[in-house]
Amino acid sequence: MQTLKVDLGDRSYPIYIGSSLLDQDDLIHPFLNGSQIAIVSNETVAPLYLQTLKQSLSGLKITEVILPDGEQYKNLDVLNTIFDQLLKDVHGRKTTLIALGGGVIGDMCGFAAACYQRGVDYIQIPTTLLAQVDSSVGGKTGVNHALGKNMIGAFHQPKCVVADISVFKTLPDRELSAGLAEVIKYGLICDAPFFEWLEANIEKLVARDEKALAEAVLRSCQNKAEVVAEDEKEGGRRAILNLGHTFGHAIETHEGYGVWLHGEAVAAGTVMAADLSKKLGWIDEALVQRAIKLLVKAKLPVVPPQDMTPAQFMELMSVDKKVVDGKLRLVLLKGLGEAVVTGDVPQDLLHSQLEESCK
Amino acid sequence: MQTLKVDLGDRSYPIYIGSSLLDQDDLIHPFLNGSQIAIVSNETVAPLYLQTLKQSLSGLKITEVILPDGEQYKNLDVLNTIFDQLLKDVHGRKTTLIALGGGVIGDMCGFAAACYQRGVDYIQIPTTLLAQVDSSVGGKTGVNHALGKNMIGAFHQPKCVVADISVFKTLPDRELSAGLAEVIKYGLICDAPFFEWLEANIEKLVARDEKALAEAVLRSCQNKAEVVAEDEKEGGRRAILNLGHTFGHAIETHEGYGVWLHGEAVAAGTVMAADLSKKLGWIDEALVQRAIKLLVKAKLPVVPPQDMTPAQFMELMSVDKKVVDGKLRLVLLKGLGEAVVTGDVPQDLLHSQLEESCK
Numbered sequence: 001m002q003t004l005k006v007d008l009g010d011r012s013y014p015i016y017i018g019s020s021l022l023d024q025d026d027l028i029h030p031f032l033n034g035s036q037i038a039i040v041s042n043e044t045v046a047p048l049y050l051q052t053l054k055q056s057l058s059g060l061k062i063t064e065v066i067l068p069d070g071e072q073y074k075n076l077d078v079l080n081t082i083f084d085q086l087l088k089d090v091h092g093r094k095t096t097l098i099a100l101g102g103g104v105i106g107d108m109c110g111f112a113a114a115c116y117q118r119g120v121d122y123i124q125i126p127t128t129l130l131a132q133v134d135s136s137v138g139g140k141t142g143v144n145h146a147l148g149k150n151m152i153g154a155f156h157q158p159k160c161v162v163a164d165i166s167v168f169k170t171l172p173d174r175e176l177s178a179g180l181a182e183v184i185k186y187g188l189i190c191d192a193p194f195f196e197w198l199e200a201n202i203e204k205l206v207a208r209d210e211k212a213l214a215e216a217v218l219r220s221c222q223n224k225a226e227v228v229a230e231d232e233k234e235g236g237r238r239a240i241l242n243l244g245h246t247f248g249h250a251i252e253t254h255e256g257y258g259v260w261l262h263g264e265a266v267a268a269g270t271v272m273a274a275d276l277s278k279k280l281g282w283i284d285e286a287l288v289q290r291a292i293k294l295l296v297k298a299k300l301p302v303v304p305p306q307d308m309t310p311a312q313f314m315e316l317m318s319v320d321k322k323v324v325d326g327k328l329r330l331v332l333l334k335g336l337g338e339a340v341v342t343g344d345v346p347q348d349l350l351h352s353q354l355e356e357s358c359k
Numbered sequence: 360m361q362t363l364k365v366d367l368g369d370r371s372y373p374i375y376i377g378s379s380l381l382d383q384d385d386l387i388h389p390f391l392n393g394s395q396i397a398i399v400s401n402e403t404v405a406p407l408y409l410q411t412l413k414q415s416l417s418g419l420k421i422t423e424v425i426l427p428d429g430e431q432y433k434n435l436d437v438l439n440t441i442f443d444q445l446l447k448d449v450h451g452r453k454t455t456l457i458a459l460g461g462g463v464i465g466d467m468c469g470f471a472a473a474c475y476q477r478g479v480d481y482i483q484i485p486t487t488l489l490a491q492v493d494s495s496v497g498g499k500t501g502v503n504h505a506l507g508k509n510m511i512g513a514f515h516q517p518k519c520v521v522a523d524i525s526v527f528k529t530l531p532d533r534e535l536s537a538g539l540a541e542v543i544k545y546g547l548i549c550d551a552p553f554f555e556w557l558e559a560n561i562e563k564l565v566a567r568d569e570k571a572l573a574e575a576v577l578r579s580c581q582n583k584a585e586v587v588a589e590d591e592k593e594g595g596r597r598a599i600l601n602l603g604h605t606f607g608h609a610i611e612t613h614e615g616y617g618v619w620l621h622g623e624a625v626a627a628g629t630v631m632a633a634d635l636s637k638k639l640g641w642i643d644e645a646l647v648q649r650a651i652k653l654l655v656k657a658k659l660p661v662v663p664p665q666d667m668t669p670a671q672f673m674e675l676m677s678v679d680k681k682v683v684d685g686k687l688r689l690v691l692l693k694g695l696g697e698a699v700v701t702g703d704v705p706q707d708l709l710h711s712q713l714e715e716s717c718k
Contacts, residue, residue, distance in 0.1 A: 034683070034684050035684060036684070076435050076439055079435075080435055083504055083510065083511055084504075087504060087506035087510060087678055090678055092680070092682045092683055092684065092685070093680055093682075093683070094683055114513065115474075115501075115512060115513060116510070117512075118501060118512045118513055118514055118592075118680075119513065119514065119592070140477065142477060145446060147443070147446035147447065150477075151442065151446060151475070151476060152474045152475065153474060153477045154473065154477055154513065233477075233478070318449050319449055321451070321452055321476045321477075323449070323451045323452075324393070324451055324452070325393050325394060325395070325451065325453060326449070326451070
């Protein structure tokens with residue numbers, strides 16, 4: 001097992017990465033506040049792992065909140081069902097919520113913890129690759145709104161994260177690929193050697209080699225922890241983690257939450273961002289092709305959905321959280337491992353880029 | 360105009376108290392982040408004060424969100440209509456929300472600001488006595504849940520508070536009295552000289568003497584600001600601000616939100632807390648009678664609703680936010696101006712107290 005510390009002053013917390021961690025009852029216990037626990041999971045993950053987790057928590061009063069599975073359920077109404085259950089079982093301020101699931105469960109459980117009685121503790125046990133490398137690290141929590149993804153939420157750091165590599169055995173291929181999109185992102189935005197390692201190891205990752213996956217999770221979390229420690233609330237640099245996300249969120253919102261997986265949308269969005277970076281003369285065609293090749297090997301889409309128009313992209317991107325005073329800001333590449341946030345993309349260039357992408 | 364500073368490090372903010380402040384455009388402007396503003400108000404307050412406020416904000420892009428009036432609308436569904444409007448008008452992270460209304464508007468607007476795009480700025484312009492002396496100071500925001508009051512929320516401090524005494528001219532008698540319940544509370548919990556001042560000036564306050572009201576608002580806010588500065592997130596001492604609130608919240612939840620005003624429920628709850636303190640031998644009958652006399656002069660109820668039973672109180676109080684590991688904690692009095700939070704009230708004493716109160 002490897003332990004990685006996310007360094008955020010009095011909100012610091014450890015990420016444990018390794019095999020068969022769900023059974024280890026000594027990992028979670030030190031972080032419990034009292035005798036009340038609520039495990040938030042979904043209909044897909046609970047039958048696989050809830051019993052194992054509960055065994056390591058014997059003797060405690062456990063409330064189970066099992067939500068429907070999918071991004072389309074990440075909204076205020078479903079969030080309220082978590083509050084219903086917590087109040088029915090009379091959970092107090094010293095309760096601890098545990099997120100057992102992918103990014104949707106982590107985001108909703110974390111947001112519920114941020115708001116329940118104005119804030120209680122929570123622990124992340126991410127069961128998808130995407131959640132392990134991205135959504136469970138950094139304290140971004142929230143739900144979607146019909147008009148925009150992740151528009152309602154809070155920064156609320158977990159007490160610890162348990163990333164159990166063994167859960168990938170039950171992960172569907174599509175979910176594995178979606179996670180790889182975020183893994184590849186870290187290489188592109190801030191870690192060129194990791195990108196090269198990924199080029200050399202992508203086949204092993206797709207074949208679920210446990211050692212390679214553990215390495216990918218560790219290095220992804222290291223990169224994310226470093227960026228988050230520098231800029232917890234995204235005043236500046238943290239925004240680079242959103243490479244491909246402005247385009248990607250537009251795709252997710254347009255297609256309907258859950259139709260494209262988040263990682264799939266990010267993959268197509270990453271290619272759009274790389275293309276635009278090339279158009280600006282910041283990177284060369286060779287790097288764009290390397291990114292595309294790696295994403296294709298990871299079995300990810302590299303073009304947006306056929307039914308989307310440039311106008312639809314522009315409209316959906318206008319509510320992006322990185323917009324400042326009406327000005328769209330995008331995360332683009334200045335080289336391999338070097339991302340920047342820019343509000344200076346000429347409108348005509350962006351339009352011609354969208355025209356090309358939507359062909 | 361008087362200026363009071365709430366001292367919370369980098370979350371410190373000023374409270375401006377005085378007459379005709381709504382027209383003064385130099386008060387709010389320094390706290391605006393960008394050119395976007397959303398004013399959140401309700402159907403009662405907006406026709407009275409929205410135009411005046413807008414005049415002092417000319418040249419800015421203003422979104423108006425007008426909610427229905429009443430505690431029964433302080434829930435997640437109505438909260439979502441604020442997000443609808445913000446997203447339709449493409450508000451970004453640099454927007455500023457302004458709460459123009461009573462406690463319900465302040466709590467909802469503040470919570471919307473805490474959650475919109477994971478946190479934007481907001482300003483409080485409280486238009487009821489209760490909001491000026493209580494809910495607009497201290498950063499508690501949130502909404503109610505069918506199973507408990509203020510159960511979903513966040514700590515989110517405003518950038519400034521503008522307490523315009525002139526708005527009391529349009530305040531209904533019942534709302535004025537409700538505010539006085541919280542004013543009297545400050546005397547009881549931490550400011551004996553203020554309690555004595557209130558005994559001497561209660562007739563002036565009920566008659567809406569502007570000078571007396573300004574003094575009452577200032578001293579109430581001073582008391583609250585001091586307690587909050589010591590314990591922003593209610594780890595300890597801040598809980599004393601909840602004198603009468605555990606009983607009061609039970610009344611509000613049982614009667615249906617909006618049937619009893621918050622201040623009315625707190626008034627009856629305060630008498631229950633005082634009675635219980637006397638039963639414990641902590642204060643004498645004379646002080647209980649002084650509190651009752653002052654509340655009656657402020658035209659407030661001093662007994663709970665006739666239809667409530669001790670069992671109903673016990674059930675509703677079990678979800679109180681001050682409950683720790685299943686143990687109810689109450690704010691009680693050890694003397695005039697001296698409140699304590701205690702988990703040590705014998706069950707039989709509490710029951711006999713509830714039996715008496717519910718006769």
